[in-house]
Amino acid sequence: MPEGWEWDETLFLGSARYYRRGRLPYAPGLADVLARELGLDGRGRLLDVGCGPGTVALGLADLFADVVGVDPDGAMLTEARCQSVAADVSDRTRWIQARAEELPLDLGTFTVVTFGQSFHWMDRDKVAATVRAMLAPGGAFLQIADLKNERRTARGLPYPAVPYDGVDALVREHLGPERRAGQGVLRHGTPGDETAVLARAGFVGPRRLVVPGGEALKRTGDDVAAWVFSLSSSAPHLFGDRRDAFAADLDRLLENASPSGRFSERQPSTEVLVWRKPPHP
Helix, strand or coil, X not given: CCCCCCCCCCCCCCCHHHHHHHCCCCCCCHHHHHHHHHCCCCCEEEEEECCCCCHHHHHHHHHEEEEEEEECCHHHHHHHHHHHHHXXXXXXXXXXXCCHHHCCCCXXXXXXXXXXXXXXXXXXXXXXXXXXXXXXXXXXXXEEEECCCCCCCCCCCCCCECCHHHHHHHXXXXXXXCCEECCEECCCCCCCCHHHHHHHCCCEEEEEXXXXXXXXXXXXXXXXXXXXXXXXXXCHHHHHHHHHHHHHHHHHHHHHHCCCCEEEEECCCEEEEEEECCCCC
16 A cells, blocks of 8 residues: 555545546457466456456456456446446446455455556555465466556647646646545555565566557547546545636646647557466465
8 A cells, every 4th residue: 555645435536437438448459368378268257356447357257257346436336337237248247345455255266366557555465465365276366557658659640649748737736746645645656566565475477468559549638538537646526616627727728739629649558467376385
């Protein structure tokens, strides 16, 4: 868990309705890469911890017989349930409102456990040890995230790039220089050194996989605004009674960057770190 910060239930308060529209998708081919790497054939069980609106779980649902998503945010789980119906997988998906620290919750044994950019919010040593006990021998612990430090430009694309630096500056102007998170601030950022955490828990690895992105994406100003409100650092509740003022300033910033209201960007690549529970004690 981040140093000097305590989790509270407002971390993503109000963000669920913006998440699916605002967040960029993981790279196409992610499910195929994991199926080959892990030998997935539709018969195992998946546990997605910190599942949010089901982005990872639903993207991998066809590879498993049973999928369980766990998240403390009830609104996120409502979105996940709706999407599971739309994807016609509601008969083999289950969504449980709980913190990762409350596991195992009598959920049984799993083939794969995934964390889609969520592990850093948790008591990592406790969660890693618990999840290891929930995995079958030889099971996989996956950390899935956008590839960091990847250079992505809109060069050659039809519309201007999203002005991310300007958006970040505007958020700081309204919320202050320190990154907000729930009722607290992240003075020291989110923790790293997860290799040591998972080694202490008895996992072996990691094996690093990169699923290439690069596809040209078209984004509207409303898509970019949804991205802003989908973040813990700029969740809607943080703006209080100044939310309308922020939204107006954001609209002006985006209109100045692209009078047409359209933006281009490249889809990020996806990085997967595959950790294994040893097949034998």
